[in-house]
Amino acid sequence: MSDKAQIQEAIKTQGEVVRKLKTEKASKEQIDEEVAKLLELKAQLGGDEGKHQFTLKTAKGTRDYNPKQMAIREKVFNTIIGCFKRHGAETIDTPVFELKETLTGKYGEDSKLIYDLKDQGGELLSLRYDLTVPFARYLAMNKISNIKRYHIAKVYRRDNPAMTRGRYREFYQCDFDIAGQYDPMIPDAECLKIVHEILSELELGDFRIKVNDRRILDGMFAVCGVPDDKFRTICSTVDKLDKMSWEDVRSEMVKEKGLSEEAADQIGQYVSMQGGKDLAERLLQDAKMSQSKQACAGLTDMKLLFSYLELFQVTDKVVFDLSLARGLDYYTGVIYEAILTQNGPAPEAGEKGEEGVSVGSVAGGGRYDGLVGMFDPKGRKVPCVGVSIGIERVFSILEQKAEAEVMYKKNPKLLSQLQHCEDSGIPLVAILGEQELKDGVVKLRDVHSREEADVLRAELVEEIKKRIADV
DSSP: OOHHHHHHHHHHHHHHHHHHHHHTTOOHHHHHHHHHHHHHHHHHTTHHHHOOOOOOOOOTTOOOOOHHHHHHHHHHHHHHHHHHHHTTOEEOOOOSEEEHHHHTTSSGGGGGGOOBOOOOSSOOEEEOSOSHHHHHHHHHHTTOOOEEEEEEEEEEOOOOOBGGGTBOSEEEEEEEEEESOOSTTHHHHHHHHHHHHHHHHHTOOOEEEEEEEHHHHHHHHHHTTOOGGGHHHHHHHHGGGGTSOHHHHHHIIIIITOOOHHHHHHHHHHHTOEESHHHHHHHHTOTTGGGOHHHHHHHHHHHHHHHHHHHHTOTTSEEEETTOOOOOTTOOSEEEEEEEESSOOOOOTTOOOOSSOEEEEEEEEEEOTTHHHHHSTTOOOOOEEEEEEOHHHHHHHHHTSOOOOOOOOSSOOHHHHHHHHHHHTOOEEEEOOHHHHHHTEEEEEETTTOOEEEEEGGGHHHHHHHHHHHO
16 A cells, blocks of 8 residues: 555544544544644645645643633732732742752652753753742742742643643642741731632632641651651642542552551541631540641641631631642641632531532642742741632633623614524523613513513622523
8 A cells, every 4th residue: 555545544544533522522622632633644645735734723731812801811810919919918020931950849749740841052941830939949049038929920730731620731820928937827827818808809609718737747647657758649649639539549549659558547537527726626635646746736726727717707718627738849837728619618527528519729828938948058948828829710710600792783673682692692681671661670581491581670680690500
């Protein structure tokens, strides 16, 4: 068979692969990948007078922003920046790439997700993975020991993207950090207050902020029989509990990480616990946990943290959760993560609860007192704590919320407007005519069912929100 015939046969086979994926309604990324292969094969035939063909698309895990999306982004950024400034932060900027050695050894098992750049003549460089490590490098370089800073910029991770859930390879982070010596837990409580303020102001829906402490985790691992050299790798596995069942996490710890079944089962008893200040008090009396000085120090600080959170009036959304691990190596104390839930309040002490279904993390952070010292020539430490808002997930949620559209046409016929709504997939139409104005109502029409109902103008917004939520 000639080379041309082989290529034609390969094109036929690849075409069938693409058709099958489309029939099975596979993900857009998967289809695009196979279509790109098909176009490469067609280009090899030299068709269209040898003109090179390629797929016109953004790189995997990236996106363009259209004007509507940019308007949403601008509004969200303004809300977040307003909150950061209210709390006294000033902004800085750092390069989009760093020396590779700056980023090496800071992210645990996630280090494999760092984008390394090709050597451009003497310096080995990598795209920044987050904004925290560059911030620590900035503090050490400039000998700064006290600052409240915020930084909004793009970061890069060679992750498997899930773009419908706001997970990309290029994405924005919105960071707020406090560096310097302060009384214990006051800066940590302020960071949690900031998360509470931002998520409340953005009206994303019900949320919960989970908190834990790396000292409590390390103490728990020690009293459960985890060898010292396995702390970090077991921590990375526990960090997957928000995505995997306990059975799968236990299996990974035992079969892949070599932990004993007895140690895994003891960890399982602790990571199922949730609560508040009362849980910290109970664990301080726990026969095993009370044996660890590290755990006791973390639990004492956790009690103090909840005392400040009570003063800030945010404890309704905060839960002490022993399953929260956050896999990054640089955390040394309190850690936290905010998740959106579909409904329900925070659970009672000691209960895992099924009152709310998590729909994804939207913020995370913690204390990293040793990171600046890693860069300082004399090893001088600067205590730091901070939080990062997962802005892409926020964008994806807000983009799915209701949009309103006006037809720019002089004296348009009602029928043509309704037809436009059907064609555009607009679910609801608000009709305001002379009679509706007299009656103080708005006629709300369901485009799909064609049912209409008069709604009092004062109740219109709530009625639309209710109906959109049911769509």
